Amino acid sequence: MITKLDLYKVFCQVGKNKSFSKAAKELYMTQPAVSQSIMQLERELDTRLFTRTPKGVILTNEGKILYEHAISAINLIDAGEKKLLDSKNLMIGDLKIGVGDTTSKYFLLPYLEEFHSRYPNVKLKIINRTTLELCSLVKSGNIDIAICNLPIEDSSIEIIECMEVHDIFVCGEKFKNLTSSPLNFEDIVKLPLILLEPKSNSRRYVEKFISSKGVQISAEIELGSHDLLLEFAKINLGIACVVKEFSSNYLENKILYEIKTVEQIPKRNIGFGFLKSVSLSPASKKFVELLCKEK
Structure with a gap:
C-alpha cells in the first residue's frame, strides 16, 4: 500500500523533472502509477498541483507552495538516512568510555589506539572515575562502556572479563x-x-579477601592513584598493595621488590560492562568486538 510519504516522494520527483514519464523512470515506476499517485494526493488535499503543458507539467501556485516544503522534508529524511548509514559504517559517531586512571594507562590505551586508527571519524570521550562511579554512569546513559576492576555485582550490567590481574605487596630497599x-x-x-x-574496587577486593581470613587490614597512607602507590613504596614510605601486571617495570628493574605471602590473594579480572537493557551503538559494538578479539 502506498503511504503518504510515498505520495510526496512522487510529487517531488514530478515537480523536479516537470514530467510524469521522467519521474516514473527515476522512481522505477510506470507512468500510470505516477499519474495515479498525483491524482490521489490532489484528491486528499483537494487541490490541483500540476498544470499540463505541451512539454510536460508545471506546478500550480498551490503546488509551488507545497513543493517548497515537501522537498525540504524529503531532503532532510534523505540526509537522516545517509547519516544513519554513515553511523553504521562508522564514518561518523561517538563513543563514550568510562575507565579508571590506572586501567586507562595500563590496559585501555592500546585498544584506543587501534580503534582510532580503524575509525578515525568516531569521536572519543574518555571519563575517569572509580568502578562504582562508572557503574552509575553506565546506568544513567552518560557512558556507553565502562572498563572496570572486577568483580561487579549489578544485574543490570553485562560484564565481560578481559585480563587477569594479581594483587601483591611490594616494598623498596x-x-x-x-x-x-x-x-x-x-x-x-x-x-x-x-x-x-577505600572507595576503590581494587582495595575493597583485597580487604574482603583478607578479612575472610579473620584479619583486618588498615592503611597508614591512602592514595588515589596506582602510580603513586609505586612511587611512595619506592621512597620507602611503606609497603604498597599493587597490581603485579601494572608494576612490571618497577619489579623487573629491581626498583621495588615483591613481598610473597603464604597464601596468595586470588586473581581477579579487568573487564568491561554495558547496560543489558539498551542496544549498543555501532561504535560501541565495534569497540566491544575489538576488546573481545584480544581475549
Missing part, C-alpha cells in the same frame, strides 16, 4: 629484608601499609 620468606597476612597488616582509597 629499606624493607627488602621482608622478601626473604613468605609472610602471613597477620604479619602483613602489622607493617606500614600504603593502600588505595
Whole structure:
C-alpha cells in the first residue's frame, strides 16, 4: 500500500523533472502509477498541483507552495538516512568510555589506539572515575562502556572479563629484608601499609579477601592513584598493595621488590560492562568486538 510519504516522494520527483514519464523512470515506476499517485494526493488535499503543458507539467501556485516544503522534508529524511548509514559504517559517531586512571594507562590505551586508527571519524570521550562511579554512569546513559576492576555485582550490567590481574605487596630497599620468606597476612597488616582509597574496587577486593581470613587490614597512607602507590613504596614510605601486571617495570628493574605471602590473594579480572537493557551503538559494538578479539 502506498503511504503518504510515498505520495510526496512522487510529487517531488514530478515537480523536479516537470514530467510524469521522467519521474516514473527515476522512481522505477510506470507512468500510470505516477499519474495515479498525483491524482490521489490532489484528491486528499483537494487541490490541483500540476498544470499540463505541451512539454510536460508545471506546478500550480498551490503546488509551488507545497513543493517548497515537501522537498525540504524529503531532503532532510534523505540526509537522516545517509547519516544513519554513515553511523553504521562508522564514518561518523561517538563513543563514550568510562575507565579508571590506572586501567586507562595500563590496559585501555592500546585498544584506543587501534580503534582510532580503524575509525578515525568516531569521536572519543574518555571519563575517569572509580568502578562504582562508572557503574552509575553506565546506568544513567552518560557512558556507553565502562572498563572496570572486577568483580561487579549489578544485574543490570553485562560484564565481560578481559585480563587477569594479581594483587601483591611490594616494598623498596629499606624493607627488602621482608622478601626473604613468605609472610602471613597477620604479619602483613602489622607493617606500614600504603593502600588505595577505600572507595576503590581494587582495595575493597583485597580487604574482603583478607578479612575472610579473620584479619583486618588498615592503611597508614591512602592514595588515589596506582602510580603513586609505586612511587611512595619506592621512597620507602611503606609497603604498597599493587597490581603485579601494572608494576612490571618497577619489579623487573629491581626498583621495588615483591613481598610473597603464604597464601596468595586470588586473581581477579579487568573487564568491561554495558547496560543489558539498551542496544549498543555501532561504535560501541565495534569497540566491544575489538576488546573481545584480544581475549
